[in-house]
Amino acid sequence: MIGNRTLAVPGPTNVPNRISQSMYIPTEDHRAPDLPGFVKPLMEDLKQVFKTETGSVVVFPGTGTGGWQAGLENLLFPKDRVLVSQFGQFSKLWVQMCKDMGFTVHDVAVEWGEATPIDQYRDILEGDVYKDIKAVMVCQNETATGVTSNVREVRELLDELDHPALLMVDGISSIGCIEYLHDEWRVDVAIAGSQKGFMMPTGLVVVALSERVCKIIAGNKWQAKFKYYDFGTMLSANETGYFPYTPAMTLMRGLRTATDMLLEEGIENVWARHTKLATGVRAAVDAWGLTLAAKNPETASDTVSSIKVDRQTDANDVILHAYNKYGISLGAGLGPLNGSVFRIGHLGWLNETMILGVLGGVELAMRDLNVPFKAGVGVGAAVSVFSQAEDNVVNLF
Template structure:
């Protein structure tokens, strides 16, 4: 008999906070009820705040992040359109595959797994080929723990005089990493519910600029269920064109309240602090990240390279079966060579320390030579220093000058 919690440290799905779980536990309701429009309109308005989107629309479909990819392509582009993409991990690879299968003319740059979007190569391509209709960026490549510079891509597009649309896969970045759709000139941003939004999978979320909405009116690609026009027409009156997943929408309401109460700048800062602690732990083990340089480091997932002869899948199996902890395995080109620690969503310093502790035991059992407790100790030291520097107060009993003041409990 297994007692206690099975811990989840994959980069998605992420743990669902109790307040969000309770919000989804609702009886079935009339999705055409007269009070539904107020709920829907407020929900969409607050969702746009997370995307940092003031102009344009946010749309929510039943589906996964992959559904959001397809909605973005089929609504905003037409078969035969020339687009610029790159592959530097499993998910950017899959997006290229989808674009080709949907009839786009893909100019693809392959990049070493461990690096991110090739901005200079994009700039050269855009200067040489004004027929490119869209530029694609996987903001956070979950397979390798790499974050790319979306703002730099927009700058390259502007300097080349490109009128192309900028598409961004933000599935493992939006609601966790810094993302500013208006400021960065992102036309189409896609997200899913199961990562930074701290929900089960099941909602495909898109942020659309006015330019993207205009492009959707010109697209000749066939679509029905995913048609922007149908969704927008229904959303304008606070409804949906088909039966919506109301429990998930109630959960999204609770998730947005949690994010906006914390404040998006603080959400971003928390994820950076937690990721830095994990990275200190990995360094103390004597291991490297899959990301090849600090400028690529992701603040939502760390893909840890393993020594020769150690199988990443074995590390994940040991962690799961012996220590009731789930880590992400390697995908595609890095299968077996890395394991991945997800540190996004409903996580804090102590949960990240527990991830490192479980990882240490699994790594030792898998044959990795490391000092037991080294990663946890390094992360503890970093967290204490970082929180003290931020002036954090763990509780009302804390005094920054005198230390903890203990009172008797009677």
């Protein structure tokens, strides 16, 4: 096709040229004497993305799923009790992993489109009189339904009940995009992937650990030792400025640039930009007369919108047509949502005009398929949102 394809899936996200160029380097010696001069500041600076001063960050090759496994493997034993909820494809898979790893799972399944059910968490935690539950888990942003959960609320609940459980957060489609406060919320394990908020190719897992967890790991003589995912081995190697395995240096160079870009923009500005762009998308959805899979507008995600089409239309037709005719990749409905929703990813390296292009492309595809709406209303609604926004400074070049 002539012109660029448009990537509007909720990850992997667009990779800025600055990041691509920083990875265009000859192969590096990962045991070079000057490597610590690169590794140590990167590990420090990454902490700012997670808003942690007291915690530590580890980075290893893999994807978000590997981050889940690593977090569980490092801190829990088979049969340990965990509290986790499922309300979409990713939270569902996380629950499944917990079951498959042999934990005793309090599996709170709520309707897809809901967020982490705080009332049910309360009931279960209040009932846990011996404080047996070892970990409480929150999928901060369910990418399948476009729903954001309130991590702060879960922390407050644990504090109120004086419950010592570890707090584990899947921040794979939220960290580096929307508010995430590792120290303030006293999260113990938070998992991010390179291909979402970090605007990188897929291939790195970035995990933030709390001070408490680092101490547990340091005192751990038996768990995950000499396994690939052992955080303890990673932390000790990182302290010297190296890694316990062959690091993906090319991606690490990209991660350096990604971190620079996020910090140059200012992490709070990154969050504000995502809110602004998401508000524009939601205005468009509303103007089209469509609705979100997110049941409560307050939990609608600022990184992905899962959009329900009218009953006459198969959402997969919209996705296929948008791709084949206009070169736009939209996210498909996952699991039971397949066919009834398409998803627009609005995370990562994006500005207003890129979003307007996506919305325009969706309008073209929907018009071709006779979805009833007035051409231009969605784009117009988003233009109104963007033109009224106070901060229109998006300098991401």
